[in-house]
Amino acid sequence: xxxxxxxxxxxxxxxxxxxxxxxxxxxxxxxxxxxxxxxxxxxxxxxxxxxxxxxxxxxxxxxxxxxxxxxxxxxxxxxxxxxxxxxxxxxxxxxxxxxxxxxxxxxxxxxxxxxxxxxxxxxxxxxxxxxxxxxxxxxxxxxxxxxxxxxxxxxxxxxxxxx
Amino acid sequence: xxxxxxxxxxxxxxxxxxxxxxxxxxxxxxxxxxxxxxxxxxxxxxxxxxxxxxxxxxxxxxxxxxxxxxxxxxxxxxxxxxxxxxxxxxxxxxxxxxxxxxxxxxxxxxxxxxxxxxxxxxxxxxxx
Numbered sequence: 001x002x003x004x005x006x007x008x009x010x011x012x013x014x015x016x017x018x019x020x021x022x023x024x025x026x027x028x029x030x031x032x033x034x035x036x037x038x039x040x041x042x043x044x045x046x047x048x049x050x051x052x053x054x055x056x057x058x059x060x061x062x063x064x065x066x067x068x069x070x071x072x073x074x075x076x077x078x079x080x081x082x083x084x085x086x087x088x089x090x091x092x093x094x095x096x097x098x099x100x101x102x103x104x105x106x107x108x109x110x111x112x113x114x115x116x117x118x119x120x121x122x123x124x125x126x127x128x129x130x131x132x133x134x135x136x137x138x139x140x141x142x143x144x145x146x147x148x149x150x151x152x153x154x155x156x157x158x159x160x161x162x163x
Numbered sequence: 164x165x166x167x168x169x170x171x172x173x174x175x176x177x178x179x180x181x182x183x184x185x186x187x188x189x190x191x192x193x194x195x196x197x198x199x200x201x202x203x204x205x206x207x208x209x210x211x212x213x214x215x216x217x218x219x220x221x222x223x224x225x226x227x228x229x230x231x232x233x234x235x236x237x238x239x240x241x242x243x244x245x246x247x248x249x250x251x252x253x254x255x256x257x258x259x260x261x262x263x264x265x266x267x268x269x270x271x272x273x274x275x276x277x278x279x280x281x282x283x284x285x286x287x288x289x290x291x
Contacts, residue, residue, distance in 0.1 A: 022269035023178065074174035076181065086174070093172040096218065097268045100247020108252060112218060114171075 007105050012136040012147050015101045019094065024073045024140075032138045032145055040137055040144040043067075045125065046091035046117040048099035052110040055152035056130055058099035060091065061121075066143035067091055088117040098147055129153050164284070165189045165210035169199045169227065170245070171219040175268075179214050179245065182272050186285045188212065196222030200230060209240055212284055215262075217246035217253070225260055232261030241282055245270070 016032055025031055045061035062070070064087075071082040071090040092115035103110050118125055127150050135148030166188040168179045173194075180190045191210065193199035196219060203209060213231070217224040224244055231237040241264075244257045249267040257265055264278050279285045 019269045022271050026271070071174065075177050089172055090174045093174050096172070097247050100218075100268065101249060103247075104249040108250065112247070114218060114220060 007102055007134065007149060009134050009136050011105060012098070012102075012134065012149070015098055016136060016147055018101075019097055024070055030141055032136075032140050034136060034138040037137050037144075038135065040139075040146065041121070042144055042146060043121055044087065044091060044117075044119045045121070046088075046095035046115050047125075048095045048115050049113040050099065050103055050106065050110050051113070053107040054110055055155045056133075057127055057150040058095060058102050059148045059150065060095045060098055060146075061148070062091075062140075062145040063143045064119075066140050066145050069141070069143070070094065084119065087119065091115075092117045102149065131156060164212070165191070165208065166212040166214065167191050167193060167199060167203070167210045168214050169193045169196065169219070169224065170214075170216035171195055172216070175216065175245075179275075182275050183212070183214070183279075186276065186279065195219040196224060196227030196230070199227055203231075203237060209237055211239070212241045212243065212279070214243050214245045214266075217244060217248045217257070225257060228257060228260045228262050241284065243278065243282070245275075 013034060020031055042061035043064045044067045045059055047057045047059040049057050067087050068079050068082045071086040072079045074090045075086055095115040099112055103112050130150040130152050133149050133151045135146055137146045166183045168176045168190060170176045171194050176192045184190055193202055215224040215227055228242050231242060242262045243264045243266060244262045245266045247268045254265050264282055266275060266278055276285060
């Protein structure tokens, strides 16, 4: 069965804003500022896969500095105290939170994987059978942060075939 | 009062721990449902509250809730799911399995304290 995906950039922006307000910027002084720059360079990323009535991935990516700052905020420590394990843990949780909220907007019958974290640029990971369908690109205190959705090509083909 | 925080993310455990510690709970942590059950089996006093993630390796939160509800020793423990699983059907499954409350990530500190207040675990208005 083919399903239309209704998640768009505005939805991703709303989810990201909730994450910032809840954990990364509770004072509301340093929000993620959308730039729309899909070509921005990131250094680390995390993802969760969604399977079922919709198949694809949700990817969170940022610079190392932004990831370090996020980890410091989550763990209530100074940026300089953040270890690589801390970075991985927080990046994974960020992908999990955004991915879980994306899943809630998809048709029923989807399942969420545990997060996967790669301390390397998003560009180093290839999703060979998926295509980026939407994304939110912005900066957090000047550092690049993005959230993108990748849909399985076989899912996309089914959608085309039914149109 | 005692609380157990069960989540595979150390960062999320830290956030939850900070919140309940402010409310004067003594907190223990577990990284998944099985670790939580193992820890609980060694405790002479069972925590009054467990905050439980859903998606975890080894044993997920729903399995933990089901097992905890089946164990007479853990029957008095208040079980709160704290998860990104926000579909209505998932909430119904968790409540049917025996969870008392459901908090969707991301959550603010105030929202979490309000939920705990509704359960009678903290004074109403403690979040303000």
